Amino acid sequence: xxxxxxxIILLALGYGFGRIAEKRHYKSIIARERKFRNLxxxxxxxxxxxxxxxxxxxxxGSVVISVDYFKRFLAALRNLFGGRVKSYESLLDRARxxxxxxxxxxxxxxxxxxxxxxxxxxxxISKGRKQTVGSVEVLAYGTALIPESVAVGGSTSPGIR
Amino acid sequence: MLITNxxxxxxxxxxxxxxxVQGSSVRAKHVGRDIMASLKNIFGGELRxxxxxxxxxxxxxxxxxxxxxxxxxxxxxxxxxFSTSSVAQGAAELFAYGTAVVLx
Numbered sequence: 001x002x003x004x005x006x007x008i009i010l011l012a013l014g015y016g017f018g019r020i021a022e023k024r025h026y027k028s029i030i031a032r033e034r035k036f037r038n039l040x041x042x043x044x045x046x047x048x049x050x051x052x053x054x055x056x057x058x059x060x061g062s063v064v065i066s067v068d069y070f071k072r073f074l075a076a077l078r079n080l081f082g083g084r085v086k087s088y089e090s091l092l093d094r095a096r097x098x099x100x101x102x103x104x105x106x107x108x109x110x111x112x113x114x115x116x117x118x119x120x121x122x123x124x125i126s127k128g129r130k131q132t133v134g135s136v137e138v139l140a141y142g143t144a145l146i147p148e149s150v151a152v153g154g155s156t157s158p159g160i161r
Numbered sequence: 162m163l164i165t166n167x168x169x170x171x172x173x174x175x176x177x178x179x180x181x182v183q184g185s186s187v188r189a190k191h192v193g194r195d196i197m198a199s200l201k202n203i204f205g206g207e208l209r210x211x212x213x214x215x216x217x218x219x220x221x222x223x224x225x226x227x228x229x230x231x232x233x234x235x236x237x238x239x240x241x242x243f244s245t246s247s248v249a250q251g252a253a254e255l256f257a258y259g260t261a262v263v264l265x
Contacts, residue, residue, distance in 0.1 A: 010203055018205035025206075045168060053172025058164045058241060062219070064212045066198070068205025098207075117167050123245040125211060125253065135198070135208055137215055139243060143165045 010069045018068030022090065029097050036104040041115045047145055054145040059115060061102025064125060065095045066135035092136060096120060099140040112144035162227050163237040163264070170237065176265045179235050183258040184225030187248060188218040215255065219243065222257040235261035 071087035078085045107115050121139045198208050230238050241259035248254050
């Protein structure tokens, strides 16, 4: 009986706080995606040949994010019936977008206008506990191309390329 | 030292290839962080402690790789890749590898 009450409390806490956290996170993701819309992220290996050549450097962004108790419970139920596990889909979506945004943030601080050859890597962190996914780490990395005018002069308007 | 995950460096020519360089770092989380993490497992959200921990150990892996590259006389590492694997419960290995080259 006590176990059941604890379970219900945990589920309620997870549902309440998890929803708020997710909503807030999506809001900030969308806002920042809009902010960095002019910074292109490209998954190609060879950058265009420009003159003068840009300087390049590695940029990375990573995030560890955890699913709440309620969603984990739902996912465990899903395991019985099979099918789409929506609660984990949104977790991974948030984690990936956040990692890319952090990478973009780093690139924009360096004055880059493009990030080339982006690679995204996902790793599950807390696998041990009750065999659940729990939290995932997403790492996004790529090569930021910094136009020579920015690297040397330090000040140009961001639109010019 | 120039580090990139492209196979070329715009505007520069590779004078000499020096082969693979690598660096790795295995880290475990400490108890305090684990307690915070188990709380976050109920509420959901970002585990900042873990994010920082993994970032630090990834930087260490990169540093080791750079030291190796410097030791063999390279001035750039091209085509760098990262990989993460959980070796045991509570410990993760972060691994970085790339090709050391001499740029003109």
